Amino acid sequence: xxxxxxxxxxxxxxxxxxxxxxxxxxxxxxxxxxxxxxxxxxxxxxxxxxxxxxxxxxxxxxxxxxxxxxxxxxxxxxxxxxxxxxxxxxxxxxxxxxxxxxxxxxxxxxxxxxxxxxxxxxxxxxxxxxxxxxxxxxxxxxxxxxxxxxxxxxxxxxxxxxxxxxxxxxxxxxxxxxxxxxxxxxxxxxxxxxxxxxxxxxxxxxxxxxxxxxxxxxxxxxxxxxxxxxxxxxxxxxxxxxx
Amino acid sequence: xxxxxxxxxxxxxxxxxxxxxxxxxxxxxxxxxxxxxxxxxxxxxxxxxxxxxxxxxxxxxxxxxxxxxxxxxxxxxxxxxxxxxxxxxxxxxxxxxxxxxxxxxxxxxxxxxxxxxxxxxxxxxxxxxxxxxxxxxxxxxxxxxxxxxxxxxxxxxxxxxxxxxxxxxxxxxxxxxxxxxxx
Numbered sequence: 001x002x003x004x005x006x007x008x009x010x011x012x013x014x015x016x017x018x019x020x021x022x023x024x025x026x027x028x029x030x031x032x033x034x035x036x037x038x039x040x041x042x043x044x045x046x047x048x049x050x051x052x053x054x055x056x057x058x059x060x061x062x063x064x065x066x067x068x069x070x071x072x073x074x075x076x077x078x079x080x081x082x083x084x085x086x087x088x089x090x091x092x093x094x095x096x097x098x099x100x101x102x103x104x105x106x107x108x109x110x111x112x113x114x115x116x117x118x119x120x121x122x123x124x125x126x127x128x129x130x131x132x133x134x135x136x137x138x139x140x141x142x143x144x145x146x147x148x149x150x151x152x153x154x155x156x157x158x159x160x161x162x163x164x165x166x167x168x169x170x171x172x173x174x175x176x177x178x179x180x181x182x183x184x185x186x187x188x189x190x191x192x193x194x195x196x197x198x199x200x201x202x203x204x205x206x207x208x209x210x211x212x213x214x215x216x217x218x219x220x221x222x223x224x225x226x227x228x229x230x231x232x233x234x235x236x237x238x239x240x241x242x243x
Numbered sequence: 244x245x246x247x248x249x250x251x252x253x254x255x256x257x258x259x260x261x262x263x264x265x266x267x268x269x270x271x272x273x274x275x276x277x278x279x280x281x282x283x284x285x286x287x288x289x290x291x292x293x294x295x296x297x298x299x300x301x302x303x304x305x306x307x308x309x310x311x312x313x314x315x316x317x318x319x320x321x322x323x324x325x326x327x328x329x330x331x332x333x334x335x336x337x338x339x340x341x342x343x344x345x346x347x348x349x350x351x352x353x354x355x356x357x358x359x360x361x362x363x364x365x366x367x368x369x370x371x372x373x374x375x376x377x378x379x380x381x382x383x384x385x386x387x388x389x390x391x392x393x394x395x396x397x398x399x400x401x402x403x404x405x406x407x408x409x410x411x412x413x414x415x416x417x418x419x420x421x422x423x424x425x426x
Contacts, residue, residue, distance in 0.1 A: 043412035045422035053358035
């Protein structure tokens with residue numbers, strides 16, 4: 001007869017599982033006289049009988065070749081992406097076409113430049129005479145003129161003249177930043193000469209994008225020039241509202 | 244073995260391809276076994292096992308040479324499996340749904356015996372229970388080591404292990420697997 005409680009039976013059964021030890025005879029004895037613990041015991045045996053066959057059923061595999069090939073591939077790929085950015089020299093990679101990352105950089109630089117130019121141009125034209133254009137610190141240091149409603153009164157106002165002049169300077173700064181962004185974007189690209197050295201067959205294709213890009217920027221440049229001229233020559237027809 | 248592993252790791256860090264190959268060959272059985280039991284499909288398991296080794300090589304410098312290598316690489320593999328399962332769960336009809344359906348409908352004989360029956364039942368478990376069960380019964384790690392791998396206290400691991408066993412045993416019983424016991 002067993003002289004352990006059901007709670008003790010369960011605890012010792014779990015201990016046997018955790019320590020991977022064989023069951024004590026007293027547990028089997030208790031299981032034979034207690035239906036609830038007998039069910040736990042059956043579950044234990046059922047599983048212990050299934051596990052060895054399950055454990056052995058893992059098929060053999062040889063991953064070494066595949067892992068090392070992927071490791072070498074990754075190493076080559078990381079070199080082909082990083083090296084041009086570091087040395088500004090194109091690398092002929094057998095696994096990735098150089099044109100892929102170049103096109104990506106061109107489009108990112110172009111998108112950034114367009115965004116900046118659009119912001120510069122669209123804001124003053126849309127809000128002419130409305131809210132003060134967003135610019136850097138110099139403008140914010142000046143008080144906004146109030147209650148002047150006639151165009152004739154504005155040029156004679158010295159404070160407003162200063163405001164207009166500084167607004168123009170701020171726009172010029174922004175334009176400079178836009179130009180810098182474009183230059184930065186194109187500087188990341190290898191020069192046409194280097195490209196010609198590396199990939200002789202791609203010379204004309206690699207040069208053509210510069211001309212296309214300049215053509216796309218022409219109308220924006222014209223608009224920017226007009227906007228700057230307008231700002232430097234004429235003050236806004238209506239003063240900004242007081243804040 | 245641990246000293247051996249340390250030497251292999253040092254050489255691998257220095258770029259020795261032969262040492263990397265030794266490391267893969269030594270642990271591919273454990274890593275692939277874990278991935279296969281976690282994912283249920285051989286192709287997926289091979290991919291994730293390869294990913295695990297690549298991850299391990301990338302962070303080989305972070306391995307503590309005073310600790311065993313096997314739990315460390317199994318922890319990486321378990322994480323990769325978890326990520327893979329999360330991605331797979333987002334698919335319209337996940338593989339686990341198909342497995343669940345198959346596990347309920349197929350007969351033991353058609354599944355290839357009690358081992359495959361247990362395998363099917365395993366795929367129906369919660370991921371934590373499954374990982375715990377596999378690491379304990381297939382990889383034969385201790386509850387302490389499993390706790391380190393899964394980032395849980397030992398007590399939690401024991402609880403998960405016993406719950407996993409209970410659910411699996413219930414499944415086997417429902418499926419007509421009888422124990423060979425005499426009361």
